Amino acid sequence: DAKTTQPPSMDCAEGRAANLPCNHSTISGNEYVYWYRQIHSQGPQYIIHGLKNNETNEMASLIITEDRKSSTLILPHATLRDTAVYYCIVSSYSNSGYALNFGKGTSLLVTP
């Protein structure tokens, strides 16, 4: 699976949009981009995933560049509860789900 590069930490003011970048320049054609987050002392939580089209759900939006070499997770109106470590993962579908590599992620701090 392709590796990802994320900034180690970011800050965001409460109520503003949080834009979390991820670089995956070696992504291959059959690999999807997944985002998870982990709030302190809890298990990781799935947020969203996509292949090449932009995706939106009730939690966030995922913007993938046309060349698929990078993506951005957008939390449109960040709240204090969004403070967490955010993981960007690139993986092909497999029916075992074994391929996920969580890496170190970006620690997002949402401030009042």
Add this chain to the structure above:
Amino acid sequence: DVKVTQSSRYLVKRTGEKVFLECVQDMDHENMFWYRQDPGLGLRLIYFSYDVKMKEKGDIPEGYSVSREKKERFSLILESASTNQTSMYLCASSSRREAGANVLTFGAGSRLTVL
């Protein structure tokens, strides 16, 4: 609304004890996983199972075994606990349906301390 339940949130055991960590999911998922998480090392896969009675080694299986006798339950066993197994243990499950295998649902975690 809890979907993946880990039996113990906090455990303290002594070196050499046999430790059982239990995980139950109610989503009829085929795949189940055990990870451990340590500061600076991220999440590391210990074992996973894609069907009842099936198991596959992950990245760090040494010192651990697993059991999957029923679809909903996946147990992690430390035959003889050691201090280097002090960690946060996370159970997860996912569906084998086309889009689902990499969408993992995690439990809250079990923090094990081995003295």
